[in-house]
Amino acid sequence: MEENEAGTNELVTLTLPGNLDELFCVEYPGNVQNVHNALATLGGESSVARAHHSSTPLGLKFRPDDIYCTPLTSPKEKATGLVLKVKRRRKKGDTKWSKCETEVLGVVGSKYEFKGMLDYQVFPPYETMATTRAYSTDALHDISLLKDETIPPFVLPTPLTKQDRPLEYSYQTRYRTDIQKKSYSYSKPLKTIAFDHKGPVPSEPTDSISPPSSYTRIHKLFEDCPVWTRNALTFHAGVLFPTYKAALPFIVYCFSNGPWKTAYIRFGYDPREHPEAKLYQVIELRVPRAIDLLDAIEHQPKKKDDVSNSNYTFSANIIPPKRGNYYRLCDIKDDTMQQVIHSNDGKEKSVCNEEYGWCEADTYGKLREMANKYMLARAKELNI
Structure with a gap:
């Protein structure tokens, strides 16, 4: 002017x-x-x-x-x-x-x-x-x-x-009955093996203690699908994580590294032997530092603190609520990203790789690059 x-x-x-x-x-x-x-x-x-x-x-x-x-x-x-x-x-x-x-x-x-x-x-x-x-x-x-x-x-x-x-911290009062406290008052550590572990994977729990009351519900989910992340399991179980935490050592084991790290895997199931387990591989998608996470949370639709709104899927129109977020590849709800995941279907190598599993070597890099573009575009739409 x-x-x-x-x-x-x-x-x-x-x-x-x-x-x-x-x-x-x-x-x-x-x-x-x-x-x-x-x-x-x-x-x-x-x-x-x-x-x-x-x-x-x-x-x-x-x-x-x-x-x-x-x-x-x-x-x-x-x-x-x-x-x-x-x-x-x-x-x-x-x-x-x-x-x-x-x-x-x-x-x-x-x-x-x-x-x-x-x-x-x-x-x-x-x-x-x-x-x-x-x-x-x-x-x-x-x-x-x-x-x-x-x-x-x-x-x-x-x-x-x-x-x-x-940082914003929402103080909340959680009300628990004596029965709820008993259901997860005892919890033992999960069995964990390295990706290069030789021999069979864990097939059963070592202790003969009776499982908690939440065992039946969680066991049914692992019969339907052998690999879950915590957020996905919480959403489909319909209860908060502390409620079923004590049941996990009776059902699952974990990898300490590799493409299924941080996931819960059903006893006896070895994803390194099944190329179709590619869909259950876990990828970390981080919110770019250029995005102010507090502003992003404030501008996006508010979510109630219950499992029905648990954010376990990734799509092009959301910014995840945390800086680092873990997703199964099957929980990425974007057609373009799914094309990258399925690009080598039927052509997987004979040996599962410790870094990228059954995927192509550049799959994870392409997915992270696409996710960053989606999140930055969404931040631009929200003017943050």
């Missing part, structure tokens, strides 16, 4: 040249009066460039010389913007501005925005300790420094928090 001779604002049309530089933006959480000092808190130009050309988050230390300063971090996020150079002149003695000149310097394609809090900081008891190598984390491996009586004892504590952003 610019002001014309009549004193009203009018729209200015810009013509974009075809050879614009691609720039990125750092939204600095402060009033920058000295650019050199601001760059120092970001680690210098080399650190900023290194973070921009890699997937490493950009760090910011308000006390760059203090080895104990806890940094703020920001991942690289997509952005859309322009950098403009605007000149506005007026003749000497004239009270009115002349027409302004506008020049487009570049296109902003990404940005860094520090959304965290600086609540957790450690300050050494002596000012000189902040820059002394003897108190750095790396120096703790030097036993001679620890024995030096001239150095006051001061050890950097472990991280005080895993999160630097405020």
